[in-house]
Amino acid sequence: MASRKWKNQLKTWFANHTDLPSDIVLDLPRITLIGQLHIYIENHRGVLAFSNDELRLSLEVGQLLIHGHNFVLKTILPEEILLEGTIQKVEFIESR
Amino acid sequence: MKKSWNEKWFGHVTVIIKGRLIEPFLNQAVREGIEIWDVKRINEQKIECAIMLRDVKALKPLLKKTECRVHFKDRYGLPFVLQRLMSRSGIVIGILLAFAIIFILSNMVWAININGADPKVEQEIQSILKKKHIHVGSLEFLLPSLNSIETELSSQLNKVTWVGVSKHGTTYRIDVVQKELPKKEKETGPRDLVATKEGTIQRVYVEKGQSMVEPDQVVQKGDTLVSGTIGKTEDPGFVSAKGKVIAETWYHSTTEVPLDTSYQTYTGSTYTKHQLTLFGWDAPLWGLKSKPFDKYKKEVNRKKLHFLFWDLPISYKKTEYREYDKTSRPLTETEALTIGKTDAKNHLLAGLPEGSKVINEKVRTKRIKDGKLMLTIFFTVHEDIAEPRSFLPKERKKEIEKKNEEEEESQ
Numbered sequence: 001m002a003s004r005k006w007k008n009q010l011k012t013w014f015a016n017h018t019d020l021p022s023d024i025v026l027d028l029p030r031i032t033l034i035g036q037l038h039i040y041i042e043n044h045r046g047v048l049a050f051s052n053d054e055l056r057l058s059l060e061v062g063q064l065l066i067h068g069h070n071f072v073l074k075t076i077l078p079e080e081i082l083l084e085g086t087i088q089k090v091e092f093i094e095s096r
Numbered sequence: 097m098k099k100s101w102n103e104k105w106f107g108h109v110t111v112i113i114k115g116r117l118i119e120p121f122l123n124q125a126v127r128e129g130i131e132i133w134d135v136k137r138i139n140e141q142k143i144e145c146a147i148m149l150r151d152v153k154a155l156k157p158l159l160k161k162t163e164c165r166v167h168f169k170d171r172y173g174l175p176f177v178l179q180r181l182m183s184r185s186g187i188v189i190g191i192l193l194a195f196a197i198i199f200i201l202s203n204m205v206w207a208i209n210i211n212g213a214d215p216k217v218e219q220e221i222q223s224i225l226k227k228k229h230i231h232v233g234s235l236e237f238l239l240p241s242l243n244s245i246e247t248e249l250s251s252q253l254n255k256v257t258w259v260g261v262s263k264h265g266t267t268y269r270i271d272v273v274q275k276e277l278p279k280k281e282k283e284t285g286p287r288d289l290v291a292t293k294e295g296t297i298q299r300v301y302v303e304k305g306q307s308m309v310e311p312d313q314v315v316q317k318g319d320t321l322v323s324g325t326i327g328k329t330e331d332p333g334f335v336s337a338k339g340k341v342i343a344e345t346w347y348h349s350t351t352e353v354p355l356d357t358s359y360q361t362y363t364g365s366t367y368t369k370h371q372l373t374l375f376g377w378d379a380p381l382w383g384l385k386s387k388p389f390d391k392y393k394k395e396v397n398r399k400k401l402h403f404l405f406w407d408l409p410i411s412y413k414k415t416e417y418r419e420y421d422k423t424s425r426p427l428t429e430t431e432a433l434t435i436g437k438t439d440a441k442n443h444l445l446a447g448l449p450e451g452s453k454v455i456n457e458k459v460r461t462k463r464i465k466d467g468k469l470m471l472t473i474f475f476t477v478h479e480d481i482a483e484p485r486s487f488l489p490k491e492r493k494k495e496i497e498k499k500n501e502e503e504e505e506s507q
Contacts, residue, residue, distance in 0.1 A: 046123040051137045073135035073145075076126050 027060045031090070038074075039066060039083045039090070047076070055083055063093040107149035107173030110134070114142050115164030124158050149175060202402045203236045206266040213272040217255055221270060224252050230268070237399035237412040244397075265405070286334035287486040289322040291315045295343030295481055305337030315343065321482050325492060332496055334489045341482040344455070347475045349444055352468045353436040358424040365389070371413040373398070378413065389419035432469040433462065440473050452479035 008026075015022040023030040023043060032040040041057060041064065048063065049056040052071050057064040067089040074082040113121065122143075125132055135145040147155070149171075159166055181188050208225065210218050225231065228248065230239055240248075242261045249259045249270070260271040289305065297313045305322040309315060324337040369383035397414045400407050427435070441454055456476035463470050 047119045049119055050122070050135065050143070071137070073133070075133050076122065076135065078126055 029057075029059050029064060031064075033087065033090070036068070036087045037084065039087050041081045041083075043079055044081055047073075047081070057081065062095040065089075065091040065093055067091070103148070104173050107171065107175035108146055109149055109152065109171050110144060110146045110169045112138065112142055112144050112167040112169055113159075113164050114167065115159075115162060116141070117162040118143050118164060121158060121162040121164050124162065125155070128154060128158070130154055144169065149173065199401075199403055200235070202266070202404055204266060205230065205232055205234050205236055205239070205268060207232060208268045208270065210270045210272065213256075213270075213274060217253065217272065217274060220253060221249060221272070224249060236263075236266070237401060239399075241397050241399075265402075284336040284484070285486050286324045286489050286492070287336050287484045288320050288324045289337045289339060289341065289482040290485045291317055291319045291321055291341070291343070292481045292483045293317050293345055295345040295479075297321075297341060297343050298478055299342045300339065301341075302337075302339040304335050305339065307339075309341070315481075324487065325496070332493065334487075334492065336486075337484070339482065340480050342478050343481045345477050345479055345481065347444055347477060348460075349440045349473050349475060351436045351440045351443075351471045351473070353427070353432040353439070353471070354468050355427045355429075355432055355464070356424060356467055357427065358422055360420050360422055363419045363421050365419045367392075367417040367419075369413075369415040369417070371415065373411045373413050375409050383415075388417045391422060392417045392419050394418070427469075429464070429469065433459070433471070436469060436471045437473060440471070441475070444475060444477070448477065449480050452477055 011026050014020070015025040018025075022028060027043065029044055030042040032038075032042075034040075043060070044064070045058040045060060047055070048058050050071070050073065053067060053069050055066045055071060055073075057066075066083065066087060068085050068087040071083055071085040074084045115121065118141075122132065122135065122145075130151040131148050132145050133147075135143055137143050155166060158164075208222075208230070210221055213221060225245075228240060228245065230245065239245075242263060246259055246261045249261070250256065253259065253272075255275055256272055257275050258271075258273040262269050262271070294316055295314070297309050297311050297315060299311065300307050300309060300321070302322050305324050306326050308320050308323050315321065321341045322337040322339050324335050325332050326335055327333040367383065367385065367388035369385075370381040371383075372379045372381055395416045395418070397416075399412045399414075401410045401412060402408060437457060437459070441457065445452055445454070454475055455478055458474045459471060460474050461470075461472040
């Protein structure tokens, strides 16, 4: 556990002190929202639940929960997802 | 959009997947590289999604693992269109037949226009063309090339000075220039007939004018043979002299005949290759030998195929191979001599006026040098040596007057 914490600290330092984007260095999701219409999530770790008004994605750390209506998964690729519909809420659920 | 193009070309299906573990199914499918899109939830147990037709097979093991069931809803794309067409084979056959008919009609001769020929010559041309299977309704790519039609026509028609064959789409156009009837001889002014070369007069035929020479008389070049001055010396009349003066002339001619000649003779065996050229690549239809004979001459006839008004990148190529034999035959001296004689004679006559006759030929010298027989032949020829030379009546009159005066003075 200690080594992992140390590694995370190193990564954070690296992201802060270089110009490299932090989503690449820290394995974070990159989320692009286009109004309420589209949400584009890169670097996810799989679909946990999908319905008309909810999408729950697993992330490297924690989960991402999206609420809205009329959800359609336009594309699913191993690390990318494009969701269409009316997006109302994007929520991060931290893992405890 | 690359993707939508792919979908149309390879076909895709929309499926309904039923089961409890739908999300794991989705995750696994995505990880396996199956393309999934337009995922919609229908109810707790069901989702609808689209997948590529080629990925359908890969679904089965995943479905088993995740205890899901699949139900196919809609099919899109070319493979399904084809399938549907196949079940209605009448349409397919109809379409193919229509294309075939258009194709055949596009490559058919629809009209042959003959321009510039009178009815008789036109008839003649049509019968020649018919013999070559060129008529309305024949397939264009099976016909001989334009050049060969042209040579065929011009060799068979002797009333014609020029024949041009061209093709406009499905129409053959044959332009003919006919020989015109000999024009009436132009009225020529007063003239004499003079000798073109030295010779001994044999016979004189005078149509108009006064003969100035007699048989067996030797004339030089430029001598007056038939005078255009007629009548009395006091009151001369002037006409355009006309006639023929046959004289004996002599020629020396040297020829060489190689004693060791090689001949090329066609053996008569031919080999025909039919090929379709697709984008510059030759696909054999009939005749596969690459080199049918050791020695051959080949003749290539290439015909483009058409569809409506387009030239297709396909052409029909017919190659004809004719075998020939090379034989070398050493000539004996006597054989070479006769060949040399006839050669020299023909060569000589080609340069002389029509109607010339070789009366006598004599071999003066013959020797063999460098494998060739060198000949000097002496020819005696009877030919027309008359050549018109016009004069001005006024000057001629003066000349005569002067002459008369001189004569009177001398008397």
